[in-house]
Amino acid sequence: xxxxxxxxxxxxxxxxxxxxxxxxxxxxxxxxxxxxxxxxxxxxxxxxxxxxxxxxxxxxxxxxxxxxxxxxxxxxxxxxxxxxxxxxxxxxxxxxxxxxxxxxxxxxxxxxxxxxxxxxxxxxxxxxxxxxxxxxxxxxxxxxxxxxxxxxxxxxxxxxxxxxxxxxxxxxxxxxxxxxxxxxxxxxxxxxxxxxxxxxxxxxxxxxxxxxxxxxxxxxxxxxxxxxxxxxxxxxxxxxxxxxxxxxxxxxxxxxxxxxxxxxxxxxxxxxxxxxxxxxxxxxxxxxxxxxxxxxxxxxxxxxxxxxxxxxxxxxxxxxxxxxxxxxxxx
Amino acid sequence: xxxxxxxxxxxxxxxxxxxxxxxxxxxxxxxxxxxxxxxxxxxxxxxxxxxxxxxxxxxxxxxxxxxxxxxxxxxxxxxxxxxxxxxxxxxxxxxxxxxxxxxxxxxxxxxxxxxxxxxxxxxxxxxxxxxxxxxxxxxxxxxxxxxxxxxxxxxxxxxxxxxxxxxxxxxxxxxxxxxxxxxxxxxxxxxxxxxxxxxxxxxxxxxxxxxxxxxxxxxxxxxxxxxxxxxxxxxxxxxxxxxxxxxxxxxxxxxxxxxxxxxxxxxxxxxxxxxxxxxxxxxxxxxxxxxxxxxxxxxxxxxxxxxxxxxxxxxxxxxxxxxxxxxxxxx
Numbered sequence: 020x021x022x023x024x025x026x027x028x029x030x031x032x033x034x035x036x037x038x039x040x041x042x043x044x045x046x047x048x049x050x051x052x053x054x055x056x057x058x059x060x061x062x063x064x065x066x067x068x069x070x071x072x073x074x075x076x077x078x079x080x081x082x083x084x085x086x087x088x089x090x091x092x093x094x095x096x097x098x099x100x101x102x103x104x105x106x107x108x109x110x111x112x113x114x115x116x117x118x119x120x121x122x123x124x125x126x127x128x129x130x131x132x133x134x135x136x137x138x139x140x141x142x143x144x145x146x147x148x149x150x151x152x153x154x155x156x157x158x159x160x161x162x163x164x165x166x167x168x169x170x171x172x173x174x175x176x177x178x179x180x181x182x183x184x185x186x187x188x189x190x191x192x193x194x195x196x197x198x199x200x201x202x203x204x205x206x207x208x209x210x211x212x213x214x215x216x217x218x219x220x221x222x223x224x225x226x227x228x229x230x231x232x233x234x235x236x237x238x239x240x241x242x243x244x245x246x247x248x249x250x251x252x253x254x255x256x257x258x259x260x261x262x263x264x265x266x267x268x269x270x271x272x273x274x275x276x277x278x279x280x281x282x283x284x285x286x287x288x289x290x291x292x293x294x295x296x297x298x299x300x301x302x303x304x305x306x307x308x309x310x311x312x313x314x315x316x317x318x319x320x321x322x323x324x325x326x327x328x329x330x331x332x333x334x335x336x337x338x339x340x341x342x343x344x345x346x347x348x349x350x
Numbered sequence: 351x352x353x354x355x356x357x358x359x360x361x362x363x364x365x366x367x368x369x370x371x372x373x374x375x376x377x378x379x380x381x382x383x384x385x386x387x388x389x390x391x392x393x394x395x396x397x398x399x400x401x402x403x404x405x406x407x408x409x410x411x412x413x414x415x416x417x418x419x420x421x422x423x424x425x426x427x428x429x430x431x432x433x434x435x436x437x438x439x440x441x442x443x444x445x446x447x448x449x450x451x452x453x454x455x456x457x458x459x460x461x462x463x464x465x466x467x468x469x470x471x472x473x474x475x476x477x478x479x480x481x482x483x484x485x486x487x488x489x490x491x492x493x494x495x496x497x498x499x500x501x502x503x504x505x506x507x508x509x510x511x512x513x514x515x516x517x518x519x520x521x522x523x524x525x526x527x528x529x530x531x532x533x534x535x536x537x538x539x540x541x542x543x544x545x546x547x548x549x550x551x552x553x554x555x556x557x558x559x560x561x562x563x564x565x566x567x568x569x570x571x572x573x574x575x576x577x578x579x580x581x582x583x584x585x586x587x588x589x590x591x592x593x594x595x596x597x598x599x600x601x602x603x604x605x606x607x608x609x610x611x612x613x614x615x616x617x618x619x620x621x622x623x624x625x626x627x628x629x630x631x632x633x634x635x636x637x638x639x640x641x642x643x644x645x646x647x648x649x650x651x652x653x654x655x656x657x658x659x660x661x662x663x664x665x666x667x668x669x670x671x672x673x674x675x676x677x678x679x680x681x
Contacts, residue, residue, distance in 0.1 A: 037636075038493065038494075038636045039493075041495070041635060041636055042493055042494055042495050042635060042636060044495075045492075045493065045494065045495050046493055049492045049493065143490065149634075149637045149638065149640060150640055151486050151489075151490025151491065151640070154485070154486075154489060154490045155482050155485070155486065155490070158482075158485060158489070158658065158662060159474065159482030159485045159486070159655075159658050160482065160654075160658065161376075161380045161657075161658050161661045161662070161665075162369065162370075162373055162376065162377055162380065162654060162657035162658050162660070162661050163369075163373055163376065163654050163657075163658075164372070164373050164375075164376050286624075288622070288623075288627075288643055291619070291622040292619075293617075296619075303480075303654060304372060304373060305368075305369040305372055305373060305650040305651070305653065305654045306480045306644070306645075306650070306651050306654040307480065307644065307645045307648070307650070307651050308644060308645070309480060309481055309482070309642070309643065309644035309645075310641075310642075310643035310644065311640070311641075311642060311643075312619055312640065312641040312642075312643065313637070313638065313639060313640035313641065314637075314638045314639070314640075317638070319636040319637070319638070320636070320637050320638050322636065323491075323493060323494050323634060323636045323637040324490075326492075326493035326494075327489065327490050327491065327492050327493050327494075329493070330492045330493050331489060331492070334492075334671060335669070335671050338666070338669035338670070338671055339669070340665060340666050340669055340671075
């Protein structure tokens, strides 16, 4: 029996509980033992949820339970998510997260602490929801020098651009529909101004090149001012406009990170990625182009990615392999 | 210094030597040590190749070298590739292969022997060339019950179907072009009659469901008799014909494996996969659809996948994690 604790019982946290229950037999087979949720840390109570009895408001209950080997942080925001993650590692517990903000802001420190302790800090769910892009880049593409990464990393904006193109809607109209359908927040600025994609491309850049660039150094243009005319004009030229996040190198070897609406030829595999889907195109020196495609959000796909990390840790037992180490970009 | 031996020095074997040289710095960083090729087993001599001096014709040179920890089998065919792989495992050496025929025919035995010895038998390059589909299914999607897998697993036939559609060529004309360009063998039957795709879907089926079904039980229709009229008729209906390989379950729970030309709606992510590219769409119970896309063949992409397996083994050192075990289908 492997015991895990959940920090943050929002949609993804509850999704994780559901995915573990849905796939219990597969999980047991993959891990060699069942996974049991020992604590659910949240400020709220969940009296009607089957796991309501596991709720605690005190993080020390997690820290001081010697049987908990994995802490899953799905709180969102930098604090106290970072502080709790660091404390968990210091207390000898592996940490899994879906929190791209913490990975982008504090990944180097958390990976270094994990290394010091011989533990894992895993974050498959931080980019691309259920798409297994993180493990692909750390493991499957390990032998390749990565040349560049281009991705559609934000499903909300891809949905909006698809609606504009296919239904002739304006950005505002398509955004309103996205909000009605729950694809966009009431305050949609992190999506439509490109910050969400910028955080994710910083993580992919660190995976590709070993350096974490601060998000504020990414050159970001969102889709807030995208006009329907631009979309339709691109279509007339046989192209499609996508909000592309890019990580590569400039000619002088310095980092080249940007997020901006980009015209793609229809022959690009990214051009046919529609609606709320995400896709990441990785170019390796020997490998050429490989693309990963799937639901970039949604509680169950994202929780599936979290669960894959948990299983990886449980399955490896005391054989945890070495992992990424990132340096910070020079100031 | 991690020492490996190469069995079979054809295009992929030579590609592996090239990829290791091209990415030496990345490999050293990923492994914590450089990788050195200790032997090249082949019936031929390669006097003009930089590694020509490593050529041996005697497999015992590999078996009896205690410093060789990984044997990379890229010989093709079932024998002696299977026999050498089994002997290497029995001698305490990890085995990596690109040989789909051996994995499809003898995967259960080789995985069992590897388990017995605490070694790894890895085969990322056996399906989809450089696309990291095997590791995705064994690791990233580990927590999900797989519902079905649909793939474009043969680049030659996808190239032919793309040529027919885009240039109005007949199957025979497009095949001739594929042969001129080196995309198809002089004897193209394994490709156009679907055997190559059938072997690969057997491997993906084993990964998804844990059972290796014999290739001759796959219901296979190739594209040998595909008429241009059928292709154009599908286009008129807004559809595209692709040679799809499918692994799933019938309503009674029995295996459902087939390879056949299939009409796809243009909205399917598989519909826009053109030319020699491959793609695999995996449907997970909680995850939904994820798709993996890339060059399905080519010596450098395929060698990149082989190298990722080698790095995985070297990096884990004495911490090799547990791996797949497959049973054979009941007779």
